[in-house]
Amino acid sequence: MRIVEKSQLMSASEIDRTIQRLAHEIVEKSGGTKHLALIGVRRRGVPLAQRIAKAMRGIDGVEVPVGTLDITLYRDDLSKVASHAVLQSSDISFGVDNMDLVLVDDVLYTGRTIRAAMNGLFDLGRPKRVSLCVLIDRGHREMPIEAQYVGRSVQTSDTEIVEVRLREIDSEERVVLVDRVEP
Amino acid sequence: MLFRTVRDLAGNSISDDVTYRFRDLLALEPLSADELTFLLDQSKLFQEIQRHPLKKLATLRGKTVTLAFFENSTRTRISFSTAASRLGADTMNLQAEASSLKKGESLLDTVYTLNAMKPDCLVMRHAASGAADFVARNLDIPVINAGDGTHEHPSQGLLDALTIRDRRGSIDNLKVTILGDIQHSRVARSNIHLLGKFGGQFTLCGPAMWVPRELEKIGPPGCVIRRVSRIEDGLEDADVILVLRVQTERMYEPTLSAEEYILLYQLNAERLRLANPNALILHPGPMNRGVEISPDVADGPQSCVLEQVTNGIAVRMALLFLLMSGATEGGENVLADEASGAPNASPEKKESTHAD
Numbered sequence: 001m002r003i004v005e006k007s008q009l010m011s012a013s014e015i016d017r018t019i020q021r022l023a024h025e026i027v028e029k030s031g032g033t034k035h036l037a038l039i040g041v042r043r044r045g046v047p048l049a050q051r052i053a054k055a056m057r058g059i060d061g062v063e064v065p066v067g068t069l070d071i072t073l074y075r076d077d078l079s080k081v082a083s084h085a086v087l088q089s090s091d092i093s094f095g096v097d098n099m100d101l102v103l104v105d106d107v108l109y110t111g112r113t114i115r116a117a118m119n120g121l122f123d124l125g126r127p128k129r130v131s132l133c134v135l136i137d138r139g140h141r142e143m144p145i146e147a148q149y150v151g152r153s154v155q156t157s158d159t160e161i162v163e164v165r166l167r168e169i170d171s172e173e174r175v176v177l178v179d180r181v182e183p
Numbered sequence: 184m185l186f187r188t189v190r191d192l193a194g195n196s197i198s199d200d201v202t203y204r205f206r207d208l209l210a211l212e213p214l215s216a217d218e219l220t221f222l223l224d225q226s227k228l229f230q231e232i233q234r235h236p237l238k239k240l241a242t243l244r245g246k247t248v249t250l251a252f253f254e255n256s257t258r259t260r261i262s263f264s265t266a267a268s269r270l271g272a273d274t275m276n277l278q279a280e281a282s283s284l285k286k287g288e289s290l291l292d293t294v295y296t297l298n299a300m301k302p303d304c305l306v307m308r309h310a311a312s313g314a315a316d317f318v319a320r321n322l323d324i325p326v327i328n329a330g331d332g333t334h335e336h337p338s339q340g341l342l343d344a345l346t347i348r349d350r351r352g353s354i355d356n357l358k359v360t361i362l363g364d365i366q367h368s369r370v371a372r373s374n375i376h377l378l379g380k381f382g383g384q385f386t387l388c389g390p391a392m393w394v395p396r397e398l399e400k401i402g403p404p405g406c407v408i409r410r411v412s413r414i415e416d417g418l419e420d421a422d423v424i425l426v427l428r429v430q431t432e433r434m435y436e437p438t439l440s441a442e443e444y445i446l447l448y449q450l451n452a453e454r455l456r457l458a459n460p461n462a463l464i465l466h467p468g469p470m471n472r473g474v475e476i477s478p479d480v481a482d483g484p485q486s487c488v489l490e491q492v493t494n495g496i497a498v499r500m501a502l503l504f505l506l507m508s509g510a511t512e513g514g515e516n517v518l519a520d521e522a523s524g525a526p527n528a529s530p531e532k533k534e535s536t537h538a539d
Binding site: 070074089090123 | 225
């Protein structure tokens, strides 16, 4: 199976501008950032959440805490993806009770990751509100889940994969649409 | 032996981390330092869950763990049982007294019978060394050794190491003194096989018939093990003191009387001063207070016994998770084939509907 790049969806500067916009949208819609917190969903949601928090600091010095959430224990398909299910740590140092949480992830696809993430959050307490911010919404939902903050919506087919590459994890910075092709 | 590395959907390795490559956990002896570190790191992640308000996950929901304890145990059995429940799994319990072993059923038949009820994992303790390996060779499901004779008690070794690592920051180059009946101690052996791979040096101290010369050679290559018969000589410079229980149920001949043992080998405050000032005291439990350990030392600040118990749950949750989540599907029985295998070149890629 080969991976073939079909097109670039976002360049590095587009990613950056989108993050700035998302940060502004979240601050605007939240109506007060006192109980606001970002939760980055591992893996790539984490650097995105950190960047959004940093962008928020640029808006009137708003300080929003960032937590990380590993959803491995809450997945519904553990035995099928076991070869790449590596348990990593979750780290939410603030309590979630009564907080206005924004889950941050790179791509919203079937919605199962976010379903798992919500289970994880509710194991920790009772948030006041949970909303979702994603860089890319690629459709094909299998759960009744939607994002309140979307960087970009993209039409995709089932065989295609949207790969968000971020400099903190990958050695480059762009969003590409790839396809799996028989060699 | 298949060695799975972690790969993303495109088949690119996304992690240099070692993953656990066996279907079972039968012993610590065959594991490398990297694999042991991986197991400790995974266990650490499960410590966090013990602090959640809701300690129950649905990760292993619908899976069954069979606890086959052919030798008595309360703490280890409850620990595994709690670990399984917290991961959402169900447990099936076999207890030695109430079992058909009394009617003369062989170990293999007992295990086949249990297996016919289709559990997803077997946790077993047995009085015969090698029993867990024997059973693992005859079953298709993961087997966790919860203690086999005098051979090993792998989860205990792991939880001891985790406790030490949490308190000291590392498990490297430790000077470990083991006190008591080491000849019959699977806990001592598991600890030597683990800590010995991180530069640990061991002083084995106890009555001569419990510390035979052969024990000096049981560690990994390069591991220094010495024997002493006086506790005063054994404690000097120790970073970790592992106190073993005087196991009256294992003694077939009279050895020392309790009074003699206390006089010669009890770890008390005065003797503790001979060790390093922050030496850690570990005990696999249950303690005979006032026999192998004095009450004030057992309850003192250097004693780690309660942390060991808490860490036991975390370690066992990690083991059940790793072996039962499907992550080692296709792995080989660790002791069945010691021939080294080439790294698995093209692991089966499974579909995932999760974005990452």
